[in-house]
Amino acid sequence: MHQSLLNYKKFRYLKLTLIIVIISLVLYLTQGGDQPANGGTVQGYILGIFSAFLILLLTYLGIRKRSYSSSVGSVQGWASAHVFLGSSLLLIASLHAAFQVGWNVHTLAYVLMLIVIFSGFYGLFSYLHYPRVLSINNAGGSQEDWIKELYEIDEKAKDLSGSCRSNIRLIVLSALQNTQLESKLIPQLRAKDSSKVIQQTDKKNLVSNKNQERVIDILADAIPNSLKQAEADALNQMLSIFSRRQRLLKIIRRNLQIKAYYKVWLLFHIPVTIALLAALIVHIIVVFIYW
Amino acid sequence: MFFLVRKSVLGSSDEFQDLDFDVNELTIGSNESNAVVLDELADGNLTIKVLNETDAKFTCTGSLFVSINDKKGKSGKIRKGHVYQLGVYDIEVISSPTGFDFALNISRSKRKSTIKNKNYEIKTSKKLFSIRTLSYITFIAIILFFLVIPFMGSQNKDIQTKLTQLPIPSDNSWSSGPLAMAHRIPEIGDKCNICHVKPFEKVQDEQCLTCHRNLDDHIANNHPAVEELSQFLCENCHKEHNEPLQLTRTDDKLCVDCHKKIKDFVGESPDSNQAVQNVTGFNSDNHPPFRLSLIEPYVENGNYEWLQKRPAFDPNNPSKENSNLKFTHEVHLDDDKVQNDDTGEALVCKDCHQLKDDGEHFEPITMDKDCRSCHKLTFDVFNPDLELQHGNLRTATVMLQAHYIREFTDPNLRAKRAKKKIRRIPGKHFNEATCQGTGLDCGRQEAFKEAEFQFTKSGCITCHEVAERDTSDILSKWFVKPIKINNDWYAKATYDHVSHLSVKGQNEEQICLSCHNVEQSNHSEDIAMPQRNKCLECHQQDAKNSVELSCIRCHAFHFEDNDAEN
Numbered sequence: 001m002h003q004s005l006l007n008y009k010k011f012r013y014l015k016l017t018l019i020i021v022i023i024s025l026v027l028y029l030t031q032g033g034d035q036p037a038n039g040g041t042v043q044g045y046i047l048g049i050f051s052a053f054l055i056l057l058l059t060y061l062g063i064r065k066r067s068y069s070s071s072v073g074s075v076q077g078w079a080s081a082h083v084f085l086g087s088s089l090l091l092i093a094s095l096h097a098a099f100q101v102g103w104n105v106h107t108l109a110y111v112l113m114l115i116v117i118f119s120g121f122y123g124l125f126s127y128l129h130y131p132r133v134l135s136i137n138n139a140g141g142s143q144e145d146w147i148k149e150l151y152e153i154d155e156k157a158k159d160l161s162g163s164c165r166s167n168i169r170l171i172v173l174s175a176l177q178n179t180q181l182e183s184k185l186i187p188q189l190r191a192k193d194s195s196k197v198i199q200q201t202d203k204k205n206l207v208s209n210k211n212q213e214r215v216i217d218i219l220a221d222a223i224p225n226s227l228k229q230a231e232a233d234a235l236n237q238m239l240s241i242f243s244r245r246q247r248l249l250k251i252i253r254r255n256l257q258i259k260a261y262y263k264v265w266l267l268f269h270i271p272v273t274i275a276l277l278a279a280l281i282v283h284i285i286v287v288f289i290y291w
Numbered sequence: 292m293f294f295l296v297r298k299s300v301l302g303s304s305d306e307f308q309d310l311d312f313d314v315n316e317l318t319i320g321s322n323e324s325n326a327v328v329l330d331e332l333a334d335g336n337l338t339i340k341v342l343n344e345t346d347a348k349f350t351c352t353g354s355l356f357v358s359i360n361d362k363k364g365k366s367g368k369i370r371k372g373h374v375y376q377l378g379v380y381d382i383e384v385i386s387s388p389t390g391f392d393f394a395l396n397i398s399r400s401k402r403k404s405t406i407k408n409k410n411y412e413i414k415t416s417k418k419l420f421s422i423r424t425l426s427y428i429t430f431i432a433i434i435l436f437f438l439v440i441p442f443m444g445s446q447n448k449d450i451q452t453k454l455t456q457l458p459i460p461s462d463n464s465w466s467s468g469p470l471a472m473a474h475r476i477p478e479i480g481d482k483c484n485i486c487h488v489k490p491f492e493k494v495q496d497e498q499c500l501t502c503h504r505n506l507d508d509h510i511a512n513n514h515p516a517v518e519e520l521s522q523f524l525c526e527n528c529h530k531e532h533n534e535p536l537q538l539t540r541t542d543d544k545l546c547v548d549c550h551k552k553i554k555d556f557v558g559e560s561p562d563s564n565q566a567v568q569n570v571t572g573f574n575s576d577n578h579p580p581f582r583l584s585l586i587e588p589y590v591e592n593g594n595y596e597w598l599q600k601r602p603a604f605d606p607n608n609p610s611k612e613n614s615n616l617k618f619t620h621e622v623h624l625d626d627d628k629v630q631n632d633d634t635g636e637a638l639v640c641k642d643c644h645q646l647k648d649d650g651e652h653f654e655p656i657t658m659d660k661d662c663r664s665c666h667k668l669t670f671d672v673f674n675p676d677l678e679l680q681h682g683n684l685r686t687a688t689v690m691l692q693a694h695y696i697r698e699f700t701d702p703n704l705r706a707k708r709a710k711k712k713i714r715r716i717p718g719k720h721f722n723e724a725t726c727q728g729t730g731l732d733c734g735r736q737e738a739f740k741e742a743e744f745q746f747t748k749s750g751c752i753t754c755h756e757v758a759e760r761d762t763s764d765i766l767s768k769w770f771v772k773p774i775k776i777n778n779d780w781y782a783k784a785t786y787d788h789v790s791h792l793s794v795k796g797q798n799e800e801q802i803c804l805s806c807h808n809v810e811q812s813n814h815s816e817d818i819a820m821p822q823r824n825k826c827l828e829c830h831q832q833d834a835k836n837s838v839e840l841s842c843i844r845c846h847a848f849h850f851e852d853n854d855a856e857n
Contacts, residue, residue: 035530036537039467100534105437105464147411158331158379162299162399170330180410256413270422275429282438286465289442290487291494 006128008080017084021091024050028095037098039106039287047096051089052280055113058086059273079127086120089113105286109279116276119269126265130258137254146248146255147181153241153248160241163234167200168222172238174198175215178206179245181252188260191253212246292341295391296327299398311391316340319377319397320355327397332378341393345371347384357382376400436460445484455481468532478502486531499525509848515557515567516549528848546842547571564603572832573840580604580823584782586775587613595773599782604822611816615756615772620809620819632664640803650789652778658682666754670741671722672713673698679745684771691745692738692765699737700730720744739765746771780820784845 006014027047031037039048061082093113101107138146154176161172178196182188196206197215209215219239226232294317296310312326319327320336335353342348349357350366357364358376369375374383383396441462444451454461462483470479479485486498500506510520528540549556550570560566568579582604586597602610623629626637643661645654658666658681668679670691677694679687698704709725720741726733744750746757746769756772794802804810807819831837 032542035533035540035542036535038533040530040533098534100468102466102468103464104466105460106467108433108437108464150411159399166330173331177410181413183413252411267420267422267425271425271429274426275433278430278433279437282433285438286441286462287467289445289490290462290465290483291491 006080006083008076013077013081013084016081017088020050020085021088024088024092024095028098031098038100039096039098044096044098047092051093051096052284054085054089054092055276055280058082058089059277061085062270062273083120083124086117090117105279106283109276109283112272112276112279116269116273119265119272123265123269126262130261134255134258137251137258139251141251143252143255146252150245150248150252153244157238157241157245160234160238163230164222164238165227165231167203168218168235170203171197171200171215171218174206175209175212175242178209179212179249181256185260185263188253188256189264191257193249193253195249212242212249216242216246292393293391294326294339294341295388295394297385297394297396298327299396307396317393317395319382320353329378329380329397331399332380337377339369339393339395342368344387344392345384347393437464441465442490445487445490451482466532468534469536471531471533471536471538473538474531493524494526494531496525499529519549519556541841541843543572543842545848546846550842565601570842573827573830573842574832574834575823575827577832578823581781581784581820583610583780583818583820584777585610585612586777588615588772588775597775601782610818612777612818614774614776614815616774616776616815617754617756618815620812620817622813624810629665639800640807641799644803646788650787651785655778656776662754668750670720670745670750671695671698672716672719673708673711673722673724679750684769685766688738688742688766688769691742692735695737695741696731696734699726699733705730718749720748735765739763742769780818785847786845 024047027043028037031041031043035041038044061078064078093110097106097110101110157172157176161169164172175195175197180194182192182194187194193210195209195212197209197218199205199207200218207214216239219235219242223232223235223239226235292313292315294312294314296312296317298308298310310327314326317327317339318325318336319329319332319339321328321330321332321334322336325336333354335351335355337355337357338350338352340348340350347369348366349369351357351364355377357367357369359373369382369384371384371386374381376382379400381396381398381400383398385394385396387394437460440450440454441460441464444454445462451461461481463481465483486494488495488498510517514520528545529538530540531538547570550567553567553569557567569577570579571577582601585600585602587600589596589598623638623643629638630636631638631642643656646652647654654660656662663681668681668687669675669677670679671677671694674694680690681687698708705725711724713721713724715721722741723733723737726737728736742765746752746759751757751769751771755774758770758772760768760770762768791806792799792802794805797805806821806825809817809819812819829838830840832839
């Protein structure tokens, strides 16, 4: 059986989580002595302290997962613990609060925790699903390989364009120059291809060259009209180069899109986690300010 | 000036294009206005002015520059035999063919471009919405709006007032649950610091007592653990902001924490029969048998007093009531012997025992209310409407004497009495109709006889214990012992009769008798109070189908005992 972060070491952290959940349930059910079940009973305090400890631990695990140089445990182990213990918080913190909510800072912390956990579930899905998607997309290569190849064939296209008529050369150079990879998040998420190229008749205005289709069409049309054999050869070679470019750019953009998904998730999960830490601090302090 | 420009078409010297220009200065650039147009050049142009056959002067505009061996220049000299770089092009000054003043070979550079196309670089700039920035913002915002500002408000009334006007959280957002209904009053409102006066300190009794000024003591002054109990705060037992709302603790733990080992609090009792027993719940193992509250008469300094006692339960030696009353429930519940005056039916419990509003105790039994309708205090068969006064021995005796003296001293009354024909009534003293002697002597004599009958045969003696002295003085010969009927048999407990008077298939009478078995009781000293086992039939702790009781359902919290009433 393939070892993933879920079945890590024969579900070690799932078992640990189940034990913690059972202990928490027992604690919760033994309440009801001096007052109704809530965070203020002895059991409520224990569940609360444990929840807070888990939140801090899980936050640390989040850091640890990214600190590849650390020797404390394995990354996969920490990730597995992060997922299972994080899920257990759904129950433990709810038991601590005895399922009571209100318009107050305590519920704020609780809601932030729910948001972090549920966004964590999306993160888990991403970490389980997208590596395979990336792997299929890259087909054994890597993003660096594709970009390196892109630079190389661009250079080749530039060289070859020197053998063509001026207007073809200008179009080819314009197509190369106006193909960019997006640095901004939203275009990356949309995997939008905003490549442009000059028009054959109007050299000053750029038109869409989405998926390099326009330049491929122009090159294909130009081949029969070649003036020289050398130009026809160059056009043929450039046609295959731009077809390759088309493929490479799609792979690269899909890679960027998937990485953008991660980034958006982190952009949400981490700040909300930090907000949760702040709300947790406030929750603990105010409980004792107005004891 | 004639220039020859040889342009390599395929980027090699295999195919080239010769261009000739007759200009003073040769301009090269990407713009069409230049003599030599090189598409891939950046903005600006290169101007070449010939100095001699081998040398020329150049000037660059815009972002163009000429370089050789990594030396860049905007202007300078170019010389025959050298190759200069202009953007992606190589410009070589070659020997001028005949008829030309200066010749250049321009080709696309064979050098690999050291400047990479930056189109494919993913720029990661630090922006406002980076993970780190967002994290800082959310952290600071929550600490500020939910801790710092509300705390400032809690410490300063002006800030608090402003906060309530603005959509900013105040210390109200710290509430862990709704206030109990009783505390939702305008004086408290949303002002947390009415009760929470000092940060990090529990609510003090002082704050509770600001409103609850007339509150009775929660702990009897003579309670053995008064010192320990007085250290408790109101807050220890009265919990606010709970959900569901529950202002007062009603759990057994409240009591059992101390009562499970009560000697630690009240010490050893010198009388083991009177020692407080440990309690941990309500079943035959962890709750002691009920201990009756009895009242015993005693005489002190010639006065009759009553002493309250709580003897230990002894099944082999049941306690006896000592109320000085003579009474039999058996006779009174026998419909052959006693019937209700109005209905003619047998007496029922509530004919005499009327429940008080508290649902626990009963209205006191009184002669006038409960007995007189049957037990009339008539004394003179010649005056059957006259009754003795009840409740005051001396008044009754004086009245008796006064009546007979008047009967025999007034000639008219004496004559009238002598003429009356009265039938003898069995069991009733037949008073004299006539008398030989003075009216005073006859009256005294008859009064003494009647008193003797009342106190020794039938009358007062029927219900009362009467002591007799060796004297002939009618006023001091007999003494009716006072009566005090116990009205609180379990003074340390509370009980609700009303909620127990609904049992399927039983009428009220049967329900009463199911706990208070008095049908066979022939003596007033019989005590018909149910014991622990009777309650356990329905209230056994941890039993199936049992109505469990918490301690305070039966025991009030350390109040004074209820006084037994007449």
